[in-house]
Amino acid sequence: MTAPLLALLDGTLADVTAPLVRADDLGVVRGDGVFDAALVRVGADGAPLVRDRQAHLDRLERSAEILHLPEPDRAGFERAIDALVAAWDFDAQPEALVRLVLTRGPESGGDPTAFALMAPLAASVVAERERGVAITLLGRGHDGDEVAAMPWLLPGAKSLSYSINMAAKRHAVRHGFDDVVFVAPSGRLLEGPTSTLVVDRGGALLTPSQDGILASITLEHLMRDAPGAGLEVAFAPLEPDDLRTADGAWLLSSGRLVAHVTSVDGEPLPRSPLDAEVRRILDV
Missing domain, CATH: 3.30.470.10 (Aminotransferase class 4, branched-chain amino acid transferase, N-terminal domain)
Incomplete structure (x- = not known):
């Protein structure tokens, strides 16, 4: 190494x-x-x-x-x-x-x-691109729009204060999952500790609003290049059932790039028919 x-x-x-x-x-x-x-x-x-x-x-x-x-x-x-x-x-x-x-x-x-x-x-990160990730949903104390209105909570900043994010991932691993998607008190889906969620619902690629959460550069890449492949990516108010009943979903991040979600809290999730195209757009 x-x-x-x-x-x-x-x-x-x-x-x-x-x-x-x-x-x-x-x-x-x-x-x-x-x-x-x-x-x-x-x-x-x-x-x-x-x-x-x-x-x-x-x-x-x-x-x-x-x-x-x-x-x-x-x-x-x-x-x-x-x-x-x-x-x-x-x-x-x-x-x-x-x-x-x-x-x-x-x-x-x-x-x-x-x-x-x-x-x-990390080899484990590379492997997740191919085998996907099993995720769990964990609560987070504020809704995204609430955080956006509280600058002292550093909305949109990639700060060194990453302990909560890392604790969430450790909690997930201890309970047999690979990763996490946070859920706001309102029930809206947010982001992962180090990733952004995208779901396929009937061929529409949807992602939670980025109010109060870190802007994803990999998501920007997907949104920029998807139209050239005949796809659109849109922000939407997503809830857990939107994910559980989706045609597929992915976690996007700068290092892993993209990993399809294989299950949500133990419930299997299909691999999207658009998976190959999303991976091509992101140069995986």
Whole structure:
């Protein structure tokens, strides 16, 4: 397995095992920071491709703005990405995830902490593209539109405060599931801890409104390119029964790209007749 690579914003590589972040960094002690992650793999022309690179940098900037962090050094992150891609062994690991990290920096004051980390895409993530995912529905404390009206809850930000999301996935795995879709108190379906839901209902591709949840770059990709294949993707108020009775469903994310939902709380879900076309649109 290829070891992770670390790059600083001046474009130099650093030892991933050497100390980089101070113990009092607010990203460590309070999760006060943002990140984004993009898939990197060899493209059709044989050259490495950072998928939706500019969109991920844009989202990093939006996340930093929501948290009132200093504006990310976009050129510096570009240099770091280039250094990582140039040093990566794509023969050994053809797919990797590059994470862009920005924290508020030391609690006592000082410059923000910023770096990029590139690591192999987990084999389990790659496998889920083919075999699909069994999901469970878990409650979340607020409706999306309520969160959107509460900026202190950081709606739309990809922050380092990911403990609840990771706890939800651990809960799912302990109970025999692969992943989660959150449900609002109103009964509306929301998002997954690290993914976006799309359902096929009679050939219509529907996804929950993104009010108060993180904008999905993979969903944007699907919405942009689906019309060229004769498909449309629309936002809709979806409830659990809309998912359970669907002709199929998928979870979309930047690393996994797409995985079809095989079951919902133990109830089997068919594989959509549109699955092959959705996968083609997303270059899976």
